[in-house]
Amino acid sequence: MRPRVAHQGGEYTGTVFTDACDRMGVTQSMGRTGSALDNAVAESFNSTLxxxxxxxTRFATRREARRAVAGFLDRYNHTRRHTACDNQAPVAYEQAQAAAAVPPTQAA
Structure with missing residues (x-):
């Protein structure tokens, strides 16, 4: 019988992977086992997709599927309005937030 693997499975916590992350300067972030909120944002997006x-949609090839998903991501981030972003597209919202955070003496 194969052991059950949680989201914190050995492939993400093993020495080889964690050492590779350390060498690349990547900080791993893992929530508690059994916490539904750890993945809430990703799960919500996956559900929407x-x-x-x-x-x-049925795709004839992987290439066709990749292009469709890339187009969806582009519309999702650049065109689609999100209530969490004051009814703006995420890219526009982040640009507005960044512009508002620049001190007036540094604004171009």
Missing amino acids: EFELLAT
Whole structure:
């Protein structure tokens, strides 16, 4: 019988992977086992992608699927309005936040 693997499986906590992260300056971040909130944002996005694109479209090739997902990501980040971003697209919202954070003496 194969052991059950949680999201904190050995492939992410093993010495080879953690050493590679250390060499590259990557800080690993893992939540507690069994906490539904750790993955909430990613799970929400995956659900949206599946509901709006993947469940309604058949792809003939992987290349076609990759292009469709890339197009979805582009629209999701540049065009689609999000209530969490004051009803703006995420890229526009982040640009506005960054511009507002620049002290007036440094603004161009």
